Amino acid sequence: MVAPLVEFRSVVKRFDDFVAVERVNFTIEAGEFVAIMGPSGCGKTTTLRMLAGLEAPSEGEVLMEGRVMNDVPAHERDTPLVWQSLALFPFLNARENVEFGLQMRGVAAAERRRRALEWLDRMEIAEFAERDIASLSGGQKQRVALARSLVIEPRILLLDEPLSALDANLVIRMQSVLTKLQRELGITFVYVTHSQSEAFAMADRVVIMSRGHIAQIGSPKDIYRAPANRFVAEFVGRNNIITGTVGKATAKTVTIDGSLGSFTVDLGQHEKPRQGDTARFVVAADLAQISTAKPRRGNAIACSLISEEFIGSVVTLFLEAEDGSELKVQLQERELSKMDLKQAATIYLSWAADQAHYIGAD
Amino acid sequence: MSEATSTTAASSAARQSSVFKLTFRLPIIIWQSLFFIGPLCFMVAMSFFIVRNYRMQEDFVMKNWLKMLGRDYFWDSYVLTWGLAGIGTVVTMLVAFPAAYTLAFKASEAVRRWAIFMLIIPFFTSYLVRIFSWYVILAESGVINAGLSYLGLGPFVMLNTKFGTVVGYMTLTLPLVIILQTFALANIDRSLVEAAFNLGCRPFRTIYRVILPMARTGLIIAAVFCFILSFGDFVSPYYLGGSKPPTLPILIVDTVKSGQQWPRAAVVAVVMMVTLFVVAFAGIMAAYRRRVG
Numbered sequence: 001m002v003a004p005l006v007e008f009r010s011v012v013k014r015f016d017d018f019v020a021v022e023r024v025n026f027t028i029e030a031g032e033f034v035a036i037m038g039p040s041g042c043g044k045t046t047t048l049r050m051l052a053g054l055e056a057p058s059e060g061e062v063l064m065e066g067r068v069m070n071d072v073p074a075h076e077r078d079t080p081l082v083w084q085s086l087a088l089f090p091f092l093n094a095r096e097n098v099e100f101g102l103q104m105r106g107v108a109a110a111e112r113r114r115r116a117l118e119w120l121d122r123m124e125i126a127e128f129a130e131r132d133i134a135s136l137s138g139g140q141k142q143r144v145a146l147a148r149s150l151v152i153e154p155r156i157l158l159l160d161e162p163l164s165a166l167d168a169n170l171v172i173r174m175q176s177v178l179t180k181l182q183r184e185l186g187i188t189f190v191y192v193t194h195s196q197s198e199a200f201a202m203a204d205r206v207v208i209m210s211r212g213h214i215a216q217i218g219s220p221k222d223i224y225r226a227p228a229n230r231f232v233a234e235f236v237g238r239n240n241i242i243t244g245t246v247g248k249a250t251a252k253t254v255t256i257d258g259s260l261g262s263f264t265v266d267l268g269q270h271e272k273p274r275q276g277d278t279a280r281f282v283v284a285a286d287l288a289q290i291s292t293a294k295p296r297r298g299n300a301i302a303c304s305l306i307s308e309e310f311i312g313s314v315v316t317l318f319l320e321a322e323d324g325s326e327l328k329v330q331l332q333e334r335e336l337s338k339m340d341l342k343q344a345a346t347i348y349l350s351w352a353a354d355q356a357h358y359i360g361a362d
Numbered sequence: 363m364s365e366a367t368s369t370t371a372a373s374s375a376a377r378q379s380s381v382f383k384l385t386f387r388l389p390i391i392i393w394q395s396l397f398f399i400g401p402l403c404f405m406v407a408m409s410f411f412i413v414r415n416y417r418m419q420e421d422f423v424m425k426n427w428l429k430m431l432g433r434d435y436f437w438d439s440y441v442l443t444w445g446l447a448g449i450g451t452v453v454t455m456l457v458a459f460p461a462a463y464t465l466a467f468k469a470s471e472a473v474r475r476w477a478i479f480m481l482i483i484p485f486f487t488s489y490l491v492r493i494f495s496w497y498v499i500l501a502e503s504g505v506i507n508a509g510l511s512y513l514g515l516g517p518f519v520m521l522n523t524k525f526g527t528v529v530g531y532m533t534l535t536l537p538l539v540i541i542l543q544t545f546a547l548a549n550i551d552r553s554l555v556e557a558a559f560n561l562g563c564r565p566f567r568t569i570y571r572v573i574l575p576m577a578r579t580g581l582i583i584a585a586v587f588c589f590i591l592s593f594g595d596f597v598s599p600y601y602l603g604g605s606k607p608p609t610l611p612i613l614i615v616d617t618v619k620s621g622q623q624w625p626r627a628a629v630v631a632v633v634m635m636v637t638l639f640v641v642a643f644a645g646i647m648a649a650y651r652r653r654v655g
Contacts, residue, residue: 054556074559087557091575104562148561 003066005030005156005188006051011060013046013212020046022212023060030155033182033189035203037196039235042209044192048158051190052079064156075104080149081158084165086141088133094144095120095129101152119147123177139170146181156188163198175201196236200224208232226268229359230280238285238316240327240349241359246273254358256281259323263299265356278361285316285330287355292344300350303327305341317341319349402635409628416622430629436613440633443609446524446599447592450531454539454588455581457532462543463569466550478544481537492533493597500526500602522604530598535588542587546580547573579649586645590638610634 004027013021021043028034036044049055050062053074062069069077080101088097098116107115120126123143128136136144142162149157159178163171179202182189193199199206200220208215208223208231215235216228227233233241244258249272255264256279265281273279294300303319306326315336319327327349341347412421430436465474484492499505500520510516520526550573558572559565574581592598596611605612610630617627 052560054560074556075562075564078562079560081557081560083553083557085551085553087551087553089554089557089572089575091578100558100563101561104564104567152561 003063004028005032005065006190007061007063007066008047008050009061009063011047011050011057011062013043013050013055014058019212021050021057024209024212024214026207026214026217028156028188028190030188031186033179033191033202033204034207035191035193035199035205036207036209037193037199037235038209038215039194041211043212044194044209045160047209048081048160048190048192051156052081052158053077054081078152078154079156079158080152080154081160082145082149082162084161086145086162088141088145088148090133093130093132094125094136094140097133097144098147098151101148105152115151116147119151120144123147138166139174142166142174143177146177150181150185154187156190157182159189159191161193161195164193164195171198178202208235210235225284226357227282227359233280233282233359238328238330240283240285240288241280242283243278243280246275246277246279249273249275253353254279260301260321260325261299263356264353265358266354267358270358270360273360280359280361282357282359283351283355284357285328288327288329288349288351290317290319290329290331290339290341291348291350292339292341292346294348295350298350298352299356300348301327302346303349304345305347319347405628405631405635408625409632411625411628413622413625418622418624426623426625426629430626430633435607436630439608439610439613442607443593443611444637446527446603446609447531447589450528450535450592451585451589453528454532454535455543455585458536458539458543458584461540462547463573465540465544466547467555474544474548478541481541484533484537489534490597490601493530493601496526496529496533496602497521500529521602522606524603527599527603527609530602531592531595534595534598535591538591539584539588542584543577543581546577546584549580550576582645582649586642586649589641589645593638593641594634 006028008024008026011021011024012019024043024047036047038044046055050057053069053072053076057070064077064079089100092100095113095116098119099112102112102115117126117129120129120143123146125136125140125143125147128140128144133141133144145162163174166174175198178189178191182202189202191199191203200223203220205217206220206223207217210231216223216232218226218228223232224236227236227239230241233239242256242258242260242263244256244260244263247255247257247262249255249267251272252267253264254267254273255262263281294302301321303321306318306320308318309316310333313333314330315333316328316330317336319329321327329349408418409426410422410424411418412423412425413419465477469477497504501507502517502519502521504520506520507517510518520529554572554576555568558568563571594611595609596615599605599609600612603609608616610633614627614630617623617630
């Protein structure tokens with residue numbers, strides 16, 4: 001069996017009393033685009049820095065291709081990182097920045113220059129090669145930073161929120177630049193971000209972290225449609241999380257009784273819960289439906305409309321149930337325009353039984 | 363009509379604020395003209411005066427300039443002062459750097475704060491007193507030679523030597539230079555240093571590939587300060603260097619003492635001022651130059 005490109009084995013990182021990363025296990029295969037996502041302080045950047053050798057694990061092992069990397073210093077690893085601040089050298093011009101890594105590897109001046117210019121050309125900024133870093137725009141600096149990291153032909157590229165300082169249009173452009181690069185080069189990208197849209201748009205696999213733990217690993221679709229727990233369901237957003245106690249349970253379905261009513265939910269892969277336990281399930285906002293008349297069958301909650309958020313073709317409605325909990329539903333603007341919600345005193349939020357996703361107690 | 367009124371109001375407001383600004387600037391303008399520009403002009407003027415019967419008289423003659431600049435001992439003294447201040451600056455910068463590097467990159471915030479405080483403490487005591495304390499250490503029967511004699515070495519003559527002068531200069535400049543270097547290094551963006559490691563730069567190489575270029579402005583300012591303080595210092599070359607051959611500050615005193623030659627002393631002072639202006643200006647230009655070639 002071939003060892004995975006990267007493996008974290010129960011890695012712990014402590015800073016004095018603070019535990020940044022707590023018993024993290026995961027592997028990354030060669031050629032994958034992996035996003036590590038989570039709120040600030042969840043340990044995602046620390047995880048990335050341990051991979052680059054800029055932090056040493058307090059416990060556990062970081063392996064690359066089967067080799068334990070814990071004691072390999074940063075400058076002996078081929079794990080170039082693109083910083084959030086980009087960390088370009090302001091005293092060097094664009095070309096000299098790109099040449100830096102090659103120079104450190106003892107590549108001769110002419111060869112160095114040729115390869116740097118080749119990469120600047122590939123990043124479509126060849127005409128800025130001799131420019132000062134300070135005179136480049138945000139997007140151009142981004143491209144210099146990518147060229148500087150990729151010119152050394154690494155097997156893995158680490159990116160620490162590199163797009164967070166760019167404006168929205170440029171972010172979309174750079175996302176396509178990155179995905180295209182990753183596909184063409186066939187190397188592994190590990191991309192740390194707090195932005196769900198960036199992670200979902202680019203990554204093959206997403207690692208969601210929370211307070212130093214891994215909350216879920218899966219494809220963007222898995223994480224979106226089948227959040228493993230309450231944290232992921234909330235972090236991904238636009239989910240209705242409904243809590244109750246377990247009533248009747250069979251091997252396949254469970255009845256959850258709560259202040260909003262009694263609902264039957266598919267258990268999916270979960271084991272049968274005990275009666276009386278707390279349990280939760282998720283109804284994604286875009287899978288829920290609304291109507292002004294009470295549906296005759298299925299699960300429905302009576303609500304009143306609080307506000308709506310209009311973003312182009314999609315509208316999110318914020319509803320309040322009788323017990324005061326807030327629910328969301330997302331639908332197409334043209335669907336909504338057929339309904340007359342302003343007149344309705346009560347709006348019913350409903351969903352098909354197989355579209356609710358059981359997440360257990362946590 | 364209302365437009366005209368508002369324009370008048372605006373201009374009177376502008377006038378008021380400029381009066382306001384002037385009130386704030388006036389003290390520094392008066393201070394500088396009275397105690398810096400005035401005396402400086404007088405000193406330049408004095409270098410053209412003449413001395414008759416030990417009394418200085420107003421005049422405009424080139425004699426002092428020709429006398430002083432035509433003498434070998436003046437140029438010997440000039441070269442000596444340059445050399446000693448230059449060596450002092452180089453040695454101080456080199457000795458200070460590891461300390462500043464440690465304080466800026468390795469030490470914790472608390473340690474750095476205490477260290478800066480400790481480096482300020484030497485300035486509590488008069489420089490002259492600190493220079494005299496070196497007698498105990500450097501003398502032929504002093505602490506160092508006593509220590510060396512146990513090893514069967516020495517005694518070495520350290521007082522009244524150029525070595526003594528440089529030690530004296532460093533007493534004055536080293537704490538200041540460490541503080542200035544520490545600030546210059548502490549301001550470097552850490553991610554640049556990490557980026558260098560990340561791209562395969564060994565830690566030692568990072569010092570001259572990243573840290574020195576990034577800290578250039580602060581380091582040059584520190585060196586300029588160090589040179590200026592040493593070049594103009596009278597105490598160290600007089601008490602620790604034995605004043606022979608004289609540096610320029612000692613030459614000024616000697617010239618005044620021998621026959622009340624204030625105008626000739628003024629010539630030396632003007633030459634020193636011009637030298638320091640040039641050094642400071644060149645230093646600032648180098649410090650703020652946009653890129654290194």
